[in-house]
Amino acid sequence: xxxxxxxxxxxxxxxxxxxxxxxxxxxxxxxxxxxxxxxxxxxxxxxxxxxxxxxxxxxxxxxxxxxxxxxxxxxxxxxxxxxxxxxxxxxxxxxxxxxxxxxxxxxxxxxxxxxxxxxxxxxxxxxxxxxxxxxxxxxxxxxxxxxxxxxxxxxxxxxxxxxxxxxxxxxxxxxxxxxxxxxxxxxxxxxxxxxxxxxxxxxxxxxxxxxxxxxxxxxxxxxxxxxxxxxxxxxxxxxxxxxxxxxxxxxxxxxxxxxxxxxxxxxxxxxxxx
Numbered sequence: 001x002x003x004x005x006x007x008x009x010x011x012x013x014x015x016x017x018x019x020x021x022x023x024x025x026x027x028x029x030x031x032x033x034x035x036x037x038x039x040x041x042x043x044x045x046x047x048x049x050x051x052x053x054x055x056x057x058x059x060x061x062x063x064x065x066x067x068x069x070x071x072x073x074x075x076x077x078x079x080x081x082x083x084x085x086x087x088x089x090x091x092x093x094x095x096x097x098x099x100x101x102x103x104x105x106x107x108x109x110x111x112x113x114x115x116x117x118x119x120x121x122x123x124x125x126x127x128x129x130x131x132x133x134x135x136x137x138x139x140x141x142x143x144x145x146x147x148x149x150x151x152x153x154x155x156x157x158x159x160x161x162x163x164x165x166x167x168x169x170x171x172x173x174x175x176x177x178x179x180x181x182x183x184x185x186x187x188x189x190x191x192x193x194x195x196x197x198x199x200x201x202x203x204x205x206x207x208x209x210x211x212x213x214x215x216x217x218x219x220x221x222x223x224x225x226x227x228x229x230x231x232x233x234x235x236x237x238x239x240x241x242x243x244x245x246x247x248x249x250x251x252x253x254x255x256x257x258x259x260x261x262x263x264x265x266x267x268x269x270x271x272x273x274x
Contacts, residue, residue: 001126003119004029011042011056016211020218024115026267039063046072050079058089069103073139082132084125092151101147104140110151115222121150172201173247180240184227191224212259216242219266231273238265
């Protein structure tokens, strides 16, 4: 089963993280994506919509991910009841993964999620589909086969100074862009220091609720390892231009337009290479 052919329902209460996850899906070639910000509207969506893949934040208010999955599997009239369910959480542990498995989820992924982790996890699920079981005590993919899990990769901080206390975000952007240029030109072989700078920018953006800066910095970090491929080079070029523009852009509409333009460029490059 191809990731690009999935009809996706994304349930994510944080609008900035929702934008980033949507971008990751688009970069992977997914065309059909519906987003909801809470589990109640998510349940309404699956009641009548035919989704093949559901990505959901585990800790949604009202109906959290485990309860949502259990309820979905028992919705006899839902065309989405057998959809692949992937729960996302910042607190992934063995007990949490076990609760997801028992509820009928196919996979659990720790946040923050990278594009490579998302695609590789989905490929593992699709490569070994679990039989769908229906009995009095359980409905869902066979629990005996286990659940696919993926933890967030923890990068070691490089020896390079990452950011001085109180450093201005524009200075961080300038240093990140210099690092990207060194990577692309071959003057620097490893992406660790540059990724750390982008993580710092994303953290500052999250604190300031700067969604456009979060999206573009996350997209750039996601494509650094693909810098030798045509798609990677195109994506990095679009992100570099976008970060430069965001460093001097003014109001929210202009900044949102810049981020959307960057993500559209990457999605087009991905589709063209498919």
